[in-house]
Amino acid sequence: MAxxxxxxxxxxxxxxxxxxxxxxxxDFEPGLGKDKDRLLEVIGQYDGLAIRSxxxxxxxxxxxxxxxxxxxxxxxxxxxxxxxxxSSKGVIVMNTPFxxxxxxxxxxxxxxxxxxRQIPAASASTHAGKWEKSKxxxxxxxxxxxxVVGAGxxxxxxIERARGLKMKVAAYDPFLSExxxxxxxxxxxxxxxxxxxxxxxxxxxxxxxxxxxxxxxENIAKLKPSARIINCAxxxxxxxxxxxxxxxxxxxxxxxxxxxxxEPATDSPLFNLDxxxxxxxxxxxxxxxxxxxxxxxxxxxxxxLLTGAVTNALNMPSVTAEEAKVMGPxxxxxxxxxTFIGQMTDEPVEELNxxxxxxxxxxxxAALQNAVVAGVMQAANPEVNMVSAPVMAKERGMDISRxxxxxxxxxxxxxxxxxxxxxxxxxxxxxxxxxxKPRFIQIKGINIDAEVGEHMLYSTNEDRAxxxxxxxxxxxxxxxxxxxxxxxxxxxxxxAIALLYIDEKPSDEVxxxxxxxxxxxxxxxxxxxxN
Numbered sequence: 001m002a003x004x005x006x007x008x009x010x011x012x013x014x015x016x017x018x019x020x021x022x023x024x025x026x027d028f029e030p031g032l033g034k035d036k037d038r039l040l041e042v043i044g045q046y047d048g049l050a051i052r053s054x055x056x057x058x059x060x061x062x063x064x065x066x067x068x069x070x071x072x073x074x075x076x077x078x079x080x081x082x083x084x085x086x087s088s089k090g091v092i093v094m095n096t097p098f099x100x101x102x103x104x105x106x107x108x109x110x111x112x113x114x115x116x117r118q119i120p121a122a123s124a125s126t127h128a129g130k131w132e133k134s135k136x137x138x139x140x141x142x143x144x145x146x147x148v149v150g151a152g153x154x155x156x157x158x159i160e161r162a163r164g165l166k167m168k169v170a171a172y173d174p175f176l177s178e179x180x181x182x183x184x185x186x187x188x189x190x191x192x193x194x195x196x197x198x199x200x201x202x203x204x205x206x207x208x209x210x211x212x213x214x215x216x217x218e219n220i221a222k223l224k225p226s227a228r229i230i231n232c233a234x235x236x237x238x239x240x241x242x243x244x245x246x247x248x249x250x251x252x253x254x255x256x257x258x259x260x261x262x263e264p265a266t267d268s269p270l271f272n273l274d275x276x277x278x279x280x281x282x283x284x285x286x287x288x289x290x291x292x293x294x295x296x297x298x299x300x301x302x303x304x305l306l307t308g309a310v311t312n313a314l315n316m317p318s319v320t321a322e323e324a325k326v327m328g329p330x331x332x333x334x335x336x337x338x339t340f341i342g343q344m345t346d347e348p349v350e351e352l353n354x355x356x357x358x359x360x361x362x363x364x365x366a367a368l369q370n371a372v373v374a375g376v377m378q379a380a381n382p383e384v385n386m387v388s389a390p391v392m393a394k395e396r397g398m399d400i401s402r403x404x405x406x407x408x409x410x411x412x413x414x415x416x417x418x419x420x421x422x423x424x425x426x427x428x429x430x431x432x433x434x435x436x437k438p439r440f441i442q443i444k445g446i447n448i449d450a451e452v453g454e455h456m457l458y459s460t461n462e463d464r465a466x467x468x469x470x471x472x473x474x475x476x477x478x479x480x481x482x483x484x485x486x487x488x489x490x491x492x493x494x495x496a497i498a499l500l501y502i503d504e505k506p507s508d509e510v511x512x513x514x515x516x517x518x519x520x521x522x523x524x525x526x527x528x529x530x531n
Contacts, residue, residue, distance in 0.1 A: 003069075003305040005048035008033035008055045011074060015050075015294035022302040024048075040064050048072065048301045051080070059085035070094060070304050072297040075284060077234075078314060087315045090388035094300050094312050098153055099293035100284035105157035107283045108202050108232040109165075111256035114277045115228050116141055116200075118254075121275070139199075139226075142166045147198030149191070149214065150233070151176045151184065155204035159184045170194050173205075195222040200230060207234035217242040223252055228275075232258040232283045235265075244269035247276065258283050310367075316387045317366035327363055330415070333430045333438035334368045336452050336528050337417045338375020340428050340440070343526050344458070349376060351399045351420040355429075358407035360415060369402050372417055414441060443488070446497055450486040453501035456526040461519055463489045463496040470517055471498060478510045 002025045007016060010030040019026040027046075032039060033055025043049070044066045051057065052074050062068070062085045071081055073095040086093050114120055117138035125132050146162045148155050151173040159169050169186035172194045181188040191214075195201065201223070205211045215229065215238040223229075229252065231238055240261060246252040247270075254275035260268050263281060270276045284290070303309040308328070309321035319327065334354075341349070354372050356365050367386070374389035384392060393400060407413070416429035429442040430452075440450040457475075461467055468487070475482060484501035506525050514523045 003047040004045060004067075005050060005301060005305070006032070006042070006046040007050040008039065009050075009052035009074075010054075011050060011052070011294045011298070012291050014291070015074075015298040018295065018298035019302060022306060024302055024305060036061075043068065048305055050074065050297055050301060053077065053080055055080065057081040057086070062086055062089045062091065065089065065091065070301055072096075072301040074290075074293040074297040075100065083315055084391070087387055087391045090383065090385040092304065092310060092316060092387055093314045094297065094304070094310075095314060096293040096296040096300070097312055099296045100286075100289035101153050101157055103286040103289035104232060104283040105154050105161060105204075107258060107279075108154075108158050108204070108230055109161050111230050111232060111258060111277055111279070112141065112146075112200055112202065112228070115230070115254045115256040115275060118275055120277050141200075144168070144199040145170060145197055147172070147194040147201040148186070149173070149194065149201065149203045150205035151180070151186070152204065154233075155202075156184055158202060158204060159186050167200075170198060191219070192222060195219055195227075196224070198227060199224065200228050202230040203233045203237050205233060205237065207236045212236050213239050215239065215243070220246050220252065225251055226253050228253050229255040230257075231255075235259040235261040235263060241269040244273060244276075247273055316370060316390075317364060319364055319367050323364050323367075327367065329432040329436045329438060330360055330363060330368060331371045332530075333432055333452075334371035334415055335375040335378075336438055336440075337415060337428050337430050338372040339378060339528055340375075340443075340526065341417055341419045341426065342376040342379030344426060344524065345376075345379075345419060345421060347421045347423055348396065349398055349419050349421055352376065352393075352401070353418045354400075354402045355416040355418070356402065356404045356413075357409070357416070358405075358411065358413035360413035361404035361406070365402060365404060368415065369400070372415075373398075373400060376419075411441065416442070440486075440499065443497055443499070444490075444495070446488040446490050446495065448486045448488040448497070448499060450499045451484050451501055452528055452530060453483060454528055454530050455502050455505045456528065457498075457500040457502055457506055457523070458526055459498045459500075459514070459523045460521045461496050461498075462521070463491075463493050464519070467496070467498065467519060470519055471500065471514070474510065474513050474517070475500075475502070475506075478507070478513070480504060480506055480510060 002023055004025045005019055007028045016028045043061055043064050047067055048070045050072045059082045068091050070092045076095055076097050078095055081093055083093050118136040122136040145168045148159055148171045151171040162169050163185045170189045171186045172189055172191045176188050178188055220242050256277040258279045259281055300311045303321055307321050308324045310319045354369050370386040373393050374384055374386045377384040377389045377392050411431045414429050414431040418427040430438055430440045432438055438452050481503040482500055486499045489496035511523055
């Protein structure tokens with residue numbers, strides 16, 4: 001059955017056609033997102049939801065979205081999506097962070113020109129029949145210093161444009177390397193130096209707890225009186241009241257804002273001030289950008305629903321289509337290892353370490369880690385997936401770590417999961433053979449070679465004669481067929497294990513008969529999702 005997607009906001013017909021061309025059943029209902037009751041009524045039918053900013057995906061909507069797997073936002077901002085609720089529900093949230101990068105960067109540069117030459121005020125004056133040529137004295141950009149806060153995708157484009165305008169550029173970004181700064185042609189500086197030296201300051205960072213009011217009253221005091229501030233990133237980065245006060249007192253020359261702390265912005269301390277340019281969040285408002293993000297979100301959602309490829313996800317590691325093909329068996333193995341741990345553990349897991357050895361260490365280990373955690377958590381809740389599992393694990397106080405290392409043994413690659421509880425420590429390792437099938441290769445430090453089946457039986461015992469016969473006899477008498485039988489021991493006469501791949505789930509009666517023999521320390525049925 002083909003996946004089904006709802007497009008609840010206005011998207012281009014070309015984007016909608018992408019879904020159809022990829023074999024996805026799509027309902028195009030622009031405007032539905034504003035009808036909350038109707039959205040709640042129908043959302044349970046869909047595997048995917050494509051939106052812009054009008055549709056509000058609340059926890060209530062997500063609670064009703066029984067089949068939803070992915071939400072795609074055509075654009076960058078996802079303020080209208082309850083991401084924690086989506087993660088808890090196991091729904092991937094994607095955006096399209098690069099589709100409007102050029103448009104937003106160009107708007108920032110345009111706003112810099114506008115405030116430098118007082119273009120909006122001069123235009124309004126001229127339209128009013130005045131000829132106030134001497135009133136609107138501007139400044140050149142050539143030779144001036146532009147301070148760029150945030151040198152990521154959009155910020156780097158602004159830097160390139162500014163260099164083309166013969167401006168000097170200083171950039172503050174904790175993740176900017178000296179090599180990248182040299183490549184962009186800017187100086188990497190700390191925030192205080194940027195504020196004190198810049199003639200123009202432009203912001204290109206997301207709104208987080210660390211960046212909220214990054215230009216506060218204290219930092220505004222570090223600016224030159226001739227400085228002009230541009231914000232086309234996110235409202236809340238600048239203390240608007242403190243900046244308005246500084247402009248009125250002549251401590252800052254001007255500002256150009258496309259975003260505000262409260263939007264729609266019907267009022268702001270910056271409104272109606274001389275040399276303050278304001279636009280209604282137009283950073284992404286070009287025909288090209290709107291088309292680009294619509295096409296991108298359609299492609300991304302289609303890829304995920306059809307191939308499992310994850311691009312630009314905000315609540316799980318991205319996995320490209322190429323990675324999905326190569327990593328598919330390893331993702332399945334990782335889930336199996338976690339599933340084994342989860343089913344073998346009766347008490348809360350306190351610590352989980354995942355070791356990636358050899359070639360697998362070069363893969364997308366963040367995604368593989370999520371698959372392990374999902375397997376562990378599925379023992380308690382089968383509905384858990386790679387998105388919701390890390391959320392649940394964090395809520396339960398599980399400490400998760402991972403280690404990568406070069407090849408250390410006979411296997412080209414393997415994954416080992418070690419679990420600790422208050423009572424015990426347990427480990428299991430596995431690899432993927434050339435046929436693409438996951439195999440268990442070690443349990444509790446005991447080497448084995450076991451194919452993974454939907455129904456399995458695990459037993460532990462003291463190494464002694466007759467174990468194989470006991471297992472075969474009890475299962476045979478009970479009509480349980482054995483597809484694969486694997487044994488292993490630590491050393492002669494010590495700990496031994498058996499892992500059987502059987503055709504059906506063993507009944508409580510069968511398990512009881514095995515335990516009554518008195519030769520086993522533990523007997524457990526195991527189930528794995530092999531398809």
